[in-house]
Amino acid sequence: MSMIAAFYSGKSILITGATGFMGKVLMEKLFRTSPDLKVIYILVRPKAGQTTQQRVFQILNSQLFQKVKEVCPNVHEKIRAIYADLNHNDFAISKEDMQELLSCTNIIFHCAATVRFDDHLRHAVQLNVTATQQLLLMASQMPKLEAFIHISTAFSNCNLKHIDEVIYPCPVEPKKIIDSMEWLDDAIIDEITPKLIGDRPNTYTYTKALGEMVVQQESGNLNIAIIRPSIVGATWQEPFPGWVDNLNGPSGLIIAAGKGFLRSIRATPMAVADLIPVDTVVNLTLAVGWYTAVHRPKSTLIYHCTSGNLNPCNWGKMGFQVLATFEKAPFEKAFRRPNADFTSNLITSQYWNAVSHRAPAIIYDFYLRLTGRKPRMTKVMNRLLRTVSMLEYFVNRSWEWSTYNTEMLMSELSPEDQRVFNFDVRQLNWLEYIENYVLGVKKYLLKEDMAGIPEAKQHLKRLRNIHYLFNTALFLIAWRLLIARSQMARNVWFFIVSFCYKFLSYFRAPSTLKV
Numbered sequence: 001m002s003m004i005a006a007f008y009s010g011k012s013i014l015i016t017g018a019t020g021f022m023g024k025v026l027m028e029k030l031f032r033t034s035p036d037l038k039v040i041y042i043l044v045r046p047k048a049g050q051t052t053q054q055r056v057f058q059i060l061n062s063q064l065f066q067k068v069k070e071v072c073p074n075v076h077e078k079i080r081a082i083y084a085d086l087n088h089n090d091f092a093i094s095k096e097d098m099q100e101l102l103s104c105t106n107i108i109f110h111c112a113a114t115v116r117f118d119d120h121l122r123h124a125v126q127l128n129v130t131a132t133q134q135l136l137l138m139a140s141q142m143p144k145l146e147a148f149i150h151i152s153t154a155f156s157n158c159n160l161k162h163i164d165e166v167i168y169p170c171p172v173e174p175k176k177i178i179d180s181m182e183w184l185d186d187a188i189i190d191e192i193t194p195k196l197i198g199d200r201p202n203t204y205t206y207t208k209a210l211g212e213m214v215v216q217q218e219s220g221n222l223n224i225a226i227i228r229p230s231i232v233g234a235t236w237q238e239p240f241p242g243w244v245d246n247l248n249g250p251s252g253l254i255i256a257a258g259k260g261f262l263r264s265i266r267a268t269p270m271a272v273a274d275l276i277p278v279d280t281v282v283n284l285t286l287a288v289g290w291y292t293a294v295h296r297p298k299s300t301l302i303y304h305c306t307s308g309n310l311n312p313c314n315w316g317k318m319g320f321q322v323l324a325t326f327e328k329a330p331f332e333k334a335f336r337r338p339n340a341d342f343t344s345n346l347i348t349s350q351y352w353n354a355v356s357h358r359a360p361a362i363i364y365d366f367y368l369r370l371t372g373r374k375p376r377m378t379k380v381m382n383r384l385l386r387t388v389s390m391l392e393y394f395v396n397r398s399w400e401w402s403t404y405n406t407e408m409l410m411s412e413l414s415p416e417d418q419r420v421f422n423f424d425v426r427q428l429n430w431l432e433y434i435e436n437y438v439l440g441v442k443k444y445l446l447k448e449d450m451a452g453i454p455e456a457k458q459h460l461k462r463l464r465n466i467h468y469l470f471n472t473a474l475f476l477i478a479w480r481l482l483i484a485r486s487q488m489a490r491n492v493w494f495f496i497v498s499f500c501y502k503f504l505s506y507f508r509a510p511s512t513l514k515v
């Protein structure tokens, strides 16, 4: 019997960010392994024309939750969607709902965040710092609370090369930042943002670091733990391999590469690709929830959920396997044939951007104009290159994260728990995982049918022929122009032609003699 699964039975659990990538997988696993849990409260806001109830309905009816329905048929009754917006200081939760949350919650998993790299500092502080502070305040009023688990990121201290499972202070106190956001106007915030984030690459990593400081400072008597995952990717095993539903991290780039838009990137092939499957993060999170509540460690423990020091993979290997999977199962209606050139040199990368990305986009837009359609490829390409430039920081560096606490926790689990809540990344076979990841992107993100693979392969063959034809035509035009203008080119041309003629005559002569 799994001790962790038994621990969650009968519990009332509060999850923020349950509609997000990680939150959904967390809920799914909880319902599947502890169908006897009392209730999961989720803080949800209406979005994209959907009410909170409609959003929950959509999640529960998705493919991800199919297995849950078999083991927990009354899952709809066990989920309580609470209207909440973390952009508001009191989360805009009704009095009645707040009362219920305060009096019933046993465990909190705080996953909600803005994960955009380019978010305005005011918004990133509100979500990643102030909302965390507010939630801690709520937690301190919950008499039945056993553990508060905060999800941070392994990159909150990406300005360091070696990162331990400790909280590193930021120069300016989070409270001062929160206060200043209330009275500074946007223009001034824009001006001071680079100074505040310092040697971190974006507002996301900076505000996640501030969030950790808030957790440390406001923990009071609460039983708290922090989890720091690295780059969270598709599921490894559960509930099935390759599930992914957003474009963050490598997923968006896999699409861009598979569709032939992105053919080169400024990346260091030997740099560690510190990916971690989302189900591994969820298993560790649930194990940490159990350990924190049952063993009540004296201080706030931080757990690195990373792969690099236990089972490293690098970007070169990842790119190679992604391309190999495109060969087997290409994406439909590609713009160009997929290719992956990794260069760490800025000039070379700019050259490839011009030749492999911007030029084809301009040519395609020209073709669209000629055929009376609206040009759009240059715009799409500009957006893609902007996205890529934001991710470049993470694919040209390697970090070392120590994992003492995570390894300690692994050794504390029973063999059954080690199996049901497996977060031992040493068992991960990267090539298999990456192949399933790419297939998952095709299936669950692009919603492409595997039956369309022969047609997609045919399309790529046509693109290859167009590519050869285009290059030959381009070469002939360039050469024709060159001989028309340069005596030297004419001499070279004369030399090549006469050489070929002599070469052919040499072979023709003996055969004529025989006859």
Ligand SMILES: CCCCCCCCCCCCCCCCCCCCCCCC(=O)SCCNC(=O)CCNC(=O)[C@H](O)C(C)(C)COP(=O)(O)OP(=O)(O)OC[C@H]1O[C@@H](n2cnc3c(N)ncnc32)[C@H](O)[C@@H]1OP(=O)(O)O
Pocket: 115, 116, 117, 118, 153, 154, 155, 230, 231, 232, 247, 248, 249, 250, 251, 252, 253, 254, 256, 257, 262, 263, 264, 265, 267, 315, 318, 319, 322, 323, 339, 340, 341, 342, 383, 386, 387, 390, 391, 394, 395
């Ligand atoms: C040579 C080819 C290479 C590929 C070969 C094979 C690929 C495999 C090798 C992969 C190598 C490179 C992998 C790099 C991965 C590195 C990730 C590192 C991240 C680690 C950081 C820490 C982890 C965390 O803690 S947080 C979680 C990560 N967060 C994110 O990833 C958020 C990133 N996204 C953003 O910040 C924004 O979306 C932004 C700024 C990139 C774009 O904002 P913008 O306002 O311009 O537009 P959006 O409305 O958001 O989207 C516009 C457009 O772009 C699409 N899109 C969004 N995100 C991505 C993405 N990550 N990749 C690609 N495309 C993306 C989005 O859908 C929109 O499309 P439309 O069609 O216009 O709707």
Ligand SMILES: NC(=O)C1=CN([C@@H]2O[C@H](COP(=O)(O)OP(=O)(O)OC[C@H]3O[C@@H](n4cnc5c(N)ncnc54)[C@H](OP(=O)(O)O)[C@@H]3O)[C@@H](O)[C@H]2O)C=CC1
Pocket: 016, 017, 018, 019, 020, 021, 022, 023, 043, 044, 045, 047, 084, 085, 086, 087, 110, 111, 112, 113, 114, 115, 127, 151, 152, 153, 154, 208, 228, 229, 230, 231, 232, 233, 246, 248, 249
């Ligand atoms: N994905 C990754 O690679 C990594 C993620 N992390 C961390 O893991 C956690 C989960 O990330 P992930 O699932 O990928 O992120 P997502 O962007 O998929 O999910 C974010 C969640 O936060 C919710 N949220 C955002 N703003 C508000 C708001 N104003 N009010 C209520 N809810 C809000 C979103 O709700 P809604 O659906 O309404 O927008 C969504 O449920 C985050 O803390 C992130 O920092 C750490 C390392 C890597």
